[in-house]
Amino acid sequence: MPTQLTARPSDIPLNNLYNLLEPITVPKGKATFTNWGQTFTCSPSSIFEPENEFQCELALELARREGKTLRVVGVGHSPSDLACTNEFMLRMTKLNRVLEVNTEKRYVVAQGGITLNDLHRHLAKNNLAMINLGSISEQTLAGVVTTATHGSGISYGAISTNVLALSLLLADGSRVTCSRNEHSELFTASLCSLGATGIILSVQLEVEPAFRLKELQQSLPFDDVVQNLDKHVHSAEHVRFWWFPTTDQVICSYANRTLDDLQPAGSWWWHTFIGYHIIQLLLFLGRYVSVLNTWTANLAWWLVSKDSVGVNDSHKIFNVDCRYPQHTTEWAIPYENAQPCLRELRDYLQKEFKDPNGIRPHFPIEIRFSAADDIWLSPSYGQRTCWIGIVQYKPYGCNVPYRKFFEAYEDIVGPYQGRPHWAKAHRLGPDSLAKLYPHFGDFRRVLQEVDPKGMFANEYVQRHIMGKSVGRRVYKKNP
Template sequence: MVIVSTCTGLRGFLQFGNISYGIEPLESSIGFEHVIYQVEPKKGDALLYAAKDMELRDLKYNIQSIKQPKAVTLESLAIVLVQLLSLSMGIAYDNVSECHCGVSICVMNPEAIINCNYSHHTSQKFVGMDSWKKEKIATVDRLVLLQEDVAQTTEVFNNIHTAPLSVCFIPHSHPSTKAFARDRQTDSRVKAKGEVCRISSGDCDVTEYCNGSSAVCEEDFYVHDGHPCGGEWVCVKGSCKDGKQQCRDLFGYGLCWTFFGNATSHLTPRTTGTMVHGHKGVQFQNWAKTYGCCPEMYYQPTSVEEVREVLTLARQQNKRVKVVGGGHSPSDIACTDGFMIHMGKMNRVLQVDKEKKQVTVEAGILLTDLHPQLDKYGLAMSNLGAVSDVTIAGVIGSGTHNTGVKHGILATQVVALTLMTADGAVLECSESSNADVFQAARVHLGCLGVILTVTLQCVPQFHLQETSFPSTLKEVLDNLDSHLKKSEYFRFHWFPHSENVNIIYQDHTNKAPSSASNWFWDYAIGFYLLEFLLWISTYLPCLVGWINRFFFWLLFNHKKESSNLSHKIFTYECRFKQHVQDWAIPREKTKEALLELKAMLEAHPNVVAHFPVEVRFTRSDEILLSPCFQRDSCYMNIIMYRPYGKDVPRLDYWLAYETIMKKFGGRPHWAKAHSCTRKDFEKMYPAFQKFCEIREKLDPTGMFLNSYLEKVFY
């Protein structure tokens, strides 16, 4: 038994014949040196479990290379050590047919090692280790040995390497010669009864001994299948394997089992293709810790087939399924008490078409991980939201947006996607294939199936310069069209209970990266002091207006400039836990709606609003449930912070805001909290019924629904 760690080395016991050795890393070693020492076994049958009743520091030792016969090279010694360690860890042998002397020698192929000349071992690189799924052990060319054990240990290594352990005769010839094969058939000098002819490969194997009358070793016996060999690992055909391998080897592809990794792990039978690992007892919370749930099972699939297995199991058990990504949605849109699928392990960039500037990615990739990948190819997304710790499937599914009258919501950058429906079928969707499903799935709400891949239309990498400066609400509303024309990515922040506005322009630039950030103003004042004052205001709400005006004066009353790669300007750190609402209204209604919101706050001094109200602008599109469906839109985002996790009264503000938004034809952001129902959405979205028909066709049993979506569709 050996515990392998790339940090600390090898630690455990090695058994060679009837002799047990301990192996431990040498303290303070910087060269991966180890101590090997002989240990006395406890009384009993299992020599492998010998006990070490002394401390290494109490023994005398010196550092030197292993002494071995000239015929045995260090490479050969290393091979034997690697084989024995590997077999002890349940690693199978390599395929014999793929290992040839002089061409490629596989370390985990004993026949190739024995039958090849020693010159091959020094002249060829060892390949293979095909079955080694664990981290590989580097070849060791120096070991630390107890001085009195050097000769004996070398002899053990030598005997192991120069004679095959699966025979019970004493050959005249060297194992590397043709005469050896003849001796194996004709030699009558049989080994004595009780001599080892096949060493145990680990906890799941047993050592075989010669019987004294036959030149052939006994049949290779091993511990019965299913016997535990450590943790959740079990014996399978002589090797210690994990549950996934047990499923495939013991039960076949038609009768697999699922490991549930909770405190009391257990197996649940099912009848699907391969193995998918699930967890019980997982508590999900969104980033702001404003919504959460306890799914019955929590899955993190790594492949399309594993996603299909979860859906198959859900159909068999009549369970609902929700997919979650970065968990940033400030609502319960991702919550479920059924099965939850987290796509974080399906996060690869699959294809980059430099000519078309299109990139295909797995649905679980975070934008924060995608950006540096695009940088490598000189590409970028044309627009981004404020947060990048979100998955691409979640970004498009919730209708995430930024600002810019020439730019749509982020889903408009999607040119193709693949979707797995409730029955396990995979649909390839684009404007030319499954076009209706494509226009629905670009803002899918997680109710059409599981998004597997997304193809994005990118643009050449670009830099942005951000310029912010103070203004007033009257000025920005009176000159709104002028501001929209001046800057490609224009937005502004209004500070409620005041006339103050902070205008932000973002535009293409060739300037070198620069930053206006300052820890004292950004964190000491803009976060720590602000949070403390907001916490005080939960007891004295009348302070909120003063806080808004005070922090505008402190942080936003002067011009600021910065420049960088586009994704570093678009996104920013979201420091406060918060409640938010964000509705899209027709762009031409911006001034009326914002002035009415201001008038409402002035008429109701008991209703308080944290800063800012963020105002952004987006181009129309044809996506069925996009808040910008067939109209240029203005988004108005309101916010209430949670200082030190404390909720603040917001119901009156929320209801008044929703009333104003509905009055001006607003549509709520799908990822954010709202009180709308199906009747509201039927009025808001001309294509709502069409989307419902597509959803019912793809998911007739409602597998992908939850309480949030039931309010939307029923």
Template structure:
């Protein structure tokens, strides 16, 4: 059953009546975080407005607003989020609940922007939590996976509106490999994509620039040719290495500039599967090297490129970034191809490097692995039991890890 209440009273009635409840955001997760045979709630229709703090460093926003809607409303007020990922249909609460992140050595995930939450419990009652009020609940809720109640309002840190210039260029992998950490200090945002059968990368930087209009394009890449090559690789898998090297011999050199909320996200219309692990930044490039060697050695038919980003450390209990600054390596596979075998081959490499998975991307962690990887896991579980003793906000996937 999928329901979309219009206000807190309707939401409370739904919560009280349902034996179990999960809240769905934009459906961007690759794991069954929102799966339920019972009640799934959408907050898209919930009433709410933006409330700006007098000092303009924080706002309170409806938790169900998409990042696209939130950043547009902030821009009208001369404000912005300090960072975003490369998609913006995600709900504000959903992005925080899963540790969604962008890139930047000095910038943390969206969860680090949380300053407080209005939460509805399993009885339909609401309460506020922040660093001073219900502090343990707040610390757990910063990356909650939706298990501590339903967030209806979020207080989030904001910054003055700013503009970005995007530059995309082709570089030799050996050159990027040698200089990446140095260059990451020179740019506000730096990332790259590496096709496993190519020796060149697509390097992308974002840096502040003078105010300017929004760009005509809503994407950082043209997908038509890429889709054709992917489909050809499905038909003739042995051509994948040749197709990747051929594509990377073509010209690259693009870029946009405009308001930050228009530059961070890019339209993505090609369906794919994704596994992402975070490991300490110092071993990230070595780990990517090992993954590329594995794919080439075993001739795995991986059509999509790896994405490599850096993210700042945080102190959030269940965040993959809470053990220090990390390299985030995303492994993708075209949706029309088998992803299970390549991901199964790659996951031990991620694990050997001390990696911890993005909670919303494909992984095979079990309860024991969560406990080993996260020193605060038992305290997190204890707070969950106190917040939701009946387990109303669990589903089978989350119960196996945290129930």
């Protein structure tokens, strides 16, 4: 029999394949998956945790022989059922090494399972940093790429726009390196692939010299921000807003690269003890007395309403504390539609506040911006984008009402040519998505070419991309 180091997975007898996979197979009693938001749970038939790329090939070969789909996951931060499956799951978090750092050409090559937090540490040792970031760094690099995760900055694209090349393991067991010059269609599809084009083994990512950001935060009235939106959005490199509808105020964040000395902002008392523990207790009580949600929102705004200036390493300014598990959704709308969309959303919320039985949403509504890109399934494809995200927290992991609020929100942003963030739950099927994405058909064509049997098409992909009648009913979803 060929040895593990020289044998092709297709040549290995089935019993030997089982034996080789046994050390990386999660015991049956522990083979469950729950996302970070605690909104979806599934029980895969098997979960594999590979420690090298050959073990990825073995898991793929077993899935092929047994006719199973293989869902590749990282840390499960997506609040939808994007990562869920009842078949095979490949958890990539042990494939987390940095393979190459090139300070002269300013790029890094890292395995797909590395978290951004770990990547920051490696880059800092080489005086480098990621160009832009989203609100958190707990995600894996491959997870960020496959969902077109974004930060904020009207001149900055989604993080996937900084990817120079990808190394993929395809459904037939072959490996391919793709870039804008090599297998360009596969590359463009994989920059927001939902995990469906192949297993991302490594990512070559453009970076820049390490930098600090100087962030100014101030509270302004909603009307001031929306009426002068263009001025605010273009007043700094990275601009984002946190809107507190109960006060009709917006916390505005303006961040620019700087050479100033470190000046961390915030305090333990306000931002940890009260801002975390007391607020969470009030949110829990608000499950039973809804008016408390309004008072809690007002308190949360007051805690952060004072003007502040902070200077810190880039990722410490880009990132924020997501605090508690949560239901969340976010849609991208063309930047040109941002003003009327935000005003309509405010009108809806003010109507709810006047109704004694109306919705009392949590806070804040996060508003961010990104440049246009050419990634087929990126919500910023072909347009400057305004991202609007809403949350309903789950204090102490307890559930809260959210569906009515989220459905009303989708009904508002949808007519403004809204595109849902792929990592978030949404209701759109392929017919609707094809109208929003000019290359939706090209994406499906590439999937058919590289994965004709749907090896990587879990229920999320089947439902939203293929239009197959598979619902979330297969999962244990928190009510």
